[in-house]
Amino acid sequence: MKYTLRDAELLQTIFSSRRDVRGNRFVDAPIDDEVLRKILEAAISAPSVGFSQPWKFVIVQDHAKREEIYEEFVRENTKASKLFEGNLLYDTLKLEGIKESAINIAVLYKKPTKTVLGQTTQKKMGEYSVVCAIQNLWLMARAYNIGVGWVSILRAKKVKKILGIGNEYKLIGYLTLGHVNEFLDEPELLKLGWENKKTIDEVVEWV
């Protein structure tokens, strides 16, 4: 397969228009089963160390469980807020959409039970493979005009307990997916002046 410049440009447009979506953007509409399947197919097309595919996706629809995870978010975010005291903006930000989204997905790393090719020196490679799957999922969701939020203000152990996930798994990401009323044209934290966008020249060095 040989791609054209036009294909590369479309890919960049998808990269640039992908957003972290929170509860103030999700609308109350289900995700079509076939679309969800395409999004998951994209996830499992990610690279993985030694082709180990060490991923598992737990799709959380149950509202009682989502309520418990939301409560865990509130606990952790109350602690986080104290670390930003003096920054009035922090408390005004909506940082998750656990209850407003159509579904949540807990993305897990399955610890290996045998030696994995390529993971003999760097033990984190398996976890990194799962992150690649999350990024694929996020991009494909965007291509289907579905928003994704990655909720990181949660203790992994608590989430696993709520969902009944065993010790053979490690939680890598907790995602919220749904249709949206809007994709912002830029990251919200850039718009609000929380951080500036770094340029290529700031982050590249040659040796």
Add this chain to the structure above:
Amino acid sequence: MKYTLRDAELLQTIFSSRRDVRGNRFVDAPIDDEVLRKILEAAISAPSVGFSQPWKFVIVQDHAKREEIYEEFVRENTKASKLFEGNLLYDTLKLEGIKESAINIAVLYKKPTKTVLGQTTQKKMGEYSVVCAIQNLWLMARAYNIGVGWVSILRAKKVKKILGIGNEYKLIGYLTLGHVNEFLDEPELLKLGWENKKTIDEVVEWV
């Protein structure tokens, strides 16, 4: 921006045709500067926790440094090979293209010097942002018909020492990029029967 089904299909084609490229596929041809810039732009379009953009890309052209990194690979791979003893296939695999590729890129995580929004509970979020950047880079390279290999059989500390990288950085991935004579239609380890491809039903659970 509203994408069409055709856009989503093109994205899946890019995902599915992305390969881990090793030294037996790279050809001796430079990467155009403008193309490299587009690939790096893609990388820094990745999501990052709290918009922290904690990435740094060290582009390694110097042949003496690449030779040293190759020697480090050989040392680590000799150890790795012992872990697969009995599997004759392992030693026949070409697992890197450090010297054959046009350039190498060490992708680093810059440790934060202030509290990062969203990284207060899960400390790994910053590293995971860098992995998302690597996945974007890999996909955009593929869209420009450039191959990428992720070389993981290297000790991070040794690579950092060879490249003169300070303690404020952590090595996340060591990549090799170049034009190729071929993109395999499937992952090599799948073709060789090293692992089977997992299906969606094997890796998805609903609660």
